[in-house]
Amino acid sequence: MTETVCVAVPRKGRPLEAVLERLASGAGVHALADDVSSTLRYEKAVTKGSQQPDRDVYERLADYSDLDDPTAPEYTLLRDDRDGKPRRIVFDSVTIETDDVDVRLVGREEPFRSLRTHEFALGFDSADLVLEEVVSLRPEGLDSLADVNARIDPRESDVRVVTGLGDTVYHTLMAKPELLPAGAELDREFVTSYEGDLCISPRYERLVEAVLGTDALENLEFTYPSADDAEEEAAIADAGLGVYLTVTGSTARDYGLVLGEHLFPSETVLMENPTEADGPTGLVKELLTEQELETALQV
Template identity: 90%
Template sequence: MTETVCVAVPRKGRPLEAVLERLAAGAGVHALADEVSSTLRYEKAVTKGRQHPDRDVYERLADYSDLSDPTSPEYTLLRDDRDGKPRRIVFDSVTIETDAVNVQLVGREEPFRSLRTHEFALGFDSADLVLEEVVSLRPDGLDSLADVNARIDPRESDVRVVTGLGDTVYHTLMAKPEVLPPGAELDREFVADYTGDLCISPRYERLVEAVLGTDALTDVDFAYPAPDADEEEAAIADTGLGIYLTVTGSTARDYGLVLGEHLFPSETVLMENPTEASDATEDVKELLTDQQLETAIEA
């Protein structure tokens, strides 16, 4: 009988879509990947009020999930964080059969923490969470995924990053032009010489410390957008200097901000807890990484 390996994945959003795209390439399940992604995008539109279905949430949930077929995707209900705590349909699980091993994707709210507690040998989550939780803070910063494993204290976690999936956006420096002296580059060296407020999202405080290094932040005070702020870029414009995720940077430019150095890639990563590894998990790693999409990270 072919062995089944359970892999922890996010329940929704860009990281889950990145995992599905990688499996579509590795296992040829393009139709399945498209089905799950389109279903979750539709349900996100429902929670945002952009779609108004005729069927209630339980009818849609029953229609999406075929419990008689383990290779058919299953979904579940969660309470959304928005006002009123509406129910939201999210991914639960699916089994993908291959010649070498069966891969069961299992939805988790916090896949990284599921690996830390040894529930899974393999899982996918945002690289940001690794920096926020277990990467040690040092005087010098880091700027690539390849640096991450060396910064994980083995007393804090057994989990290691295997590879990134390439769904990259960046934590990017941005500033009002008047903050920059003539000819100055908006980069790490500028921050190291800077004195004043740096606007960031509160959840990224430890990540920014890890990326820039504690020495660069000696004379810097963190400022945060108001809880009801519509755009982080607007708060950065008010502060003068900040860091936020960018894809095209168009919103930052709308607020008169100059884009500077891409400090660190925010992308989905494959992680492993080596203490739970087996021959079967090695087969899954090969399936997920032998596609020339990214360079695997040395432990």
């Protein structure tokens, strides 16, 4: 009988799509990956009010989950955190059969924490969460996934990052141009010498501390977007200097901001709890990492 290895994954969003894309290439399940991704995008649109379904949520849920097919994806209902707390259909699980081992993706609200509590040997989550929870703060900052494992206190967690999936957006420095002296670069060195406010999202405070390093923060005061700020970039423009996630930076430029150094990649990562790993786990890890990436790490 083929062994089944359970892998914790997010229930929705960009990280789950990155996992499905990796498995589509590694295990040849392109149709399955497309089906799950398109279903969840549609359900997100329903939750946001941009799609008006002709069936209620329970009818759609029953239609999506084929309980007679053991390899079909299953979905479940959660309360969304948007206004009104609407029900939202999210990913629950699916089993993917391969020649050597079956991979069962299991949806979790917080996959990283599921590995920390030893429920899984393998899982996917955002690299941001690792920095926010277990990476130690030091005087010097870090700027790549390759630095992360060395910063995880073994007394805090057994989990280690294996590789990134390449679905990268960046925590990027942004500033009003008049803040920069002539010829100065908007980079870590500038931040270290700067005195004043640094606008960030409240949830990223510890991440920014880890990325910039505590020495760079000695003369900085964190400020945060207010409830009146429609965009984080607007709050950064008011503060003069800030850090926020960006892909193209078009919104930042709309507010008169210049983009500086990419401080750290916000990326979905494969993680392992080595204390729970066994032979079949190694086969799955090989399947998930056989496409070489520049972000591959050693654990």
